[in-house]
Every structure is written in structure tokens, then in C-alpha cells.
Amino acid sequence: MTDQGRGCAQRVRAEQQAWRDRLIELSRSLHDEPELAFAEHRSVEKISAVLREAGFDLEPGPADVPTAFSAVRGSGELTVGICAEYDALPDIGHACGHNVIAAAAVGAAIGLAAVADELGIRVKLIGTPAEEHGGGKVLLLERGVFDDVAVAMMVHPSQQDLHPAEFSSQAVSRFAVTYTGRASHAAAAPHLGVNAGDAAVVAQVAIGLLRQQVPDECRIGLFVREGGTATNIIPETSVVDCEVRSTDIESLSGLKERVLSCFWAGAEATGAAMDVAPTEPDYADLWQEPAMSELFAGHIKSLGRELQVNRTMRGGSTDMGNVSQVVPSIHPCIAILGSENPPHTRGFAEDAGTPAADAAVVDGAAAMALTAVDVASDAVLREKFLGELAARTSSAAEGGRP
Structure with a gap:
């Protein structure tokens, strides 16, 4: 990491620490009021309130998806997209931990916003409804919401901390x-x-x-x-x-x-x-961007977490797969430490509202933001991702949008 990157990383962590209690409060509040696909109105209001407080410019309902939103700070040429999920499951609430995903995304965006101008980045938090059923990200991708995003990321709670390269989806x-x-x-x-x-x-x-x-x-x-x-x-x-x-x-x-x-x-x-x-759009398999995967893994380990390796995990599906096949992306798993319950169970729903889940929010936000700092301050990676974005933009202009 460059000297500039180290200085930005310190400021990111300081900003996130200042917002720590608000992030945990947000996660707990989302957990207490689960909402189903395309009906996440209270969830969007709660997330938007925190982002407005943090100085983000919000666009509600982009691409005619009412419970989607985008929130932007910074004006640099490199747009970092951070995806927030917040829909729950029928009957068993936040048994996939999307409350953790949303709060960690907000924390990552707030931390990055503090150094956006210095790093020459634009932070774009994208609220993506209906991941469990409905394919909110597929709709937003097809309708252009990701067209300006150079790299995208999110974290997903799990029973283990997994190196991104160890996790894919069907x-x-x-x-x-x-x-x-x-x-x-x-x-x-x-x-x-x-x-x-x-x-x-x-x-x-x-x-x-x-x-x-x-x-x-x-x-x-x-x-x-x-x-x-x-x-x-x-x-x-x-x-x-x-x-x-x-x-x-x-x-x-x-x-x-x-x-x-x-x-x-x-x-x-x-x-x-x-x-x-x-009944809904097809979900593609997930592609984890190799360089960002290694950077994220390094930051997770620096936070004191132990990554599981040599056990490539497949199971479940996500509309982040569709995004990842167009925009360089990571979708790592972060542990709710001590959880003995797999996702989509009542036990995991309970785990998603515990102090261990709060820790996943804080650490997930930190690792994502620090990964983005690394990308933005590495001249080679920065030019690589900007070049790929320019190629996609040119292809879309010629009628080649996926």
C-alpha cells in the first residue's frame, strides 16, 4: 500500500468508528422489522436516513424499481459500487442476514466517502431489493444502474469467514x-x-x-x-x-x-x-475478481479473523452473479462467529441479531472499504478497471449491453 493509501485507510477506520453505533443500530432495526421482496419500504427509509445524515445524495427508485435506491458521494473518475441487500424471507425473517449486508454496505460507503476526493473516487451505494426472489440486481443491471460502476462489492454473513476465491454460487x-x-x-x-x-x-x-x-x-x-x-x-x-x-x-x-x-x-x-x-430472472453463477479477492482476504485476516481455505464452497444462488459477470466484483462471506446454524433457518435468523452479527457488520464494512482504498491507490489496478469500464461503456453504446 502506498503512503497515500495508508493515510486514507487510517481515516476510513476513524470515520467508521465514529459511526459504529449507528451502523449496529441500523442492522438491529432492519432485523426487527423484516420485509419481503419488493416491499422493503421501511428498510429503505431506515437506510436512507443514515445515508442522508452522512451527506450522501440519494436517488430513490432508480430504473423504476420502487424499493431500490442509489446514494453517491465524491466525484472521482473511479466509481466504487457497494451493494446493499435488505429483503427477508417469508415466515423466518432475516434468516439470510441481509440486515448485516445492508449495514456493512452503509459502513463501507461512509468510510470511503471520507477519503473519496483524495483518492479520486466516487462512492455509489446501490440499494438492491428482492435478492431472495425477484432479482433486483438483474433489473438494475439491465436498466443501466451499474453502467458507471468500475468495481462492485458486498459481503454476506455465513458460518465461516471464507476467502472470496473459496466461494462461488450456482x-x-x-x-x-x-x-x-x-x-x-x-x-x-x-x-x-x-x-x-x-x-x-x-x-x-x-x-x-x-x-x-x-x-x-x-x-x-x-x-x-x-x-x-x-x-x-x-x-x-x-x-x-x-x-x-x-x-x-x-x-x-x-x-x-x-x-x-x-x-x-x-x-x-x-x-x-x-x-x-x-417467475423471476435467471441468476448467473458468481465470478470473484482475483485481485480484489486477495486484497479483501488480507484485510479480513488483519482484523483478526481466520479464513477457511481449500474448501471451495458452492451452494445457493445470488443475483450478484449477474453483476459479477459484467462488473469486476467480490461477494465474500463473513462469519457470524459462533453460529452453528446454516442460513435460511430460524436459528440463523436469531444469530443475525446478536453481538456476533454486529461484529460482522463492523468488520465487513472495514474490509470492503480498505479493499476499495487499495484498488484506488494502486495505479495498475486503477487503470485496469477504468479500461474495462471504458470498454463496457463503448460496447453498450453500440448496443451490446448485457
């Missing part, structure tokens, strides 16, 4: 299959009906058998959302919600095709008509 596609048959009396005239419920059963059996034949890292999940209304009526309609996951977006396509063949088997066997519709 690509996922989510869709609904609707079978339409013909209703009839189940006792008096069953032969006149076309049983849409049976079509869903045939598909589930076929998919259950298919699971034996797919690679270990692939996942297929589904549930029957609608399958009939009464025992004496042949079901006229059935709806199956399904998701397929694979290691990358390319192999996902082949797996989805095989799964859809199983659904078509249900239609063929029963005579029901079949319709397939996406």
Missing part, C-alpha cells in the same frame, strides 16, 4: 408450469375429465427419477402451488413452481431442458395442455 432458473385439463365429476363422469393434477404427479415422478442421472452439484426443487379444489372434481388446473440449479449458466440450460422434458411427459400422459412461464 446459476438458477425459476419458472412455473401450468397444466390445463378439463373438469368433470370425479364419480359420475371421470372419463370425461382431463386430470391436470395427474399431469403434475407424472412430472414429479419423472423428475424424481431424473435426479439419479444429474451431476452431484445440480439441484432440482419444486412444489405444487395449485392442484385441485375438491375431491369430487377432476382437477382442471395444476400449477407447479420449479427451480433448477447448476454450476454455471451454460450447463443450466441443458439441465433445464431435461427437466422440461419431464414436465412435457405429464402433459403427454394425461392430455393436458402445458404452459411454462418464468
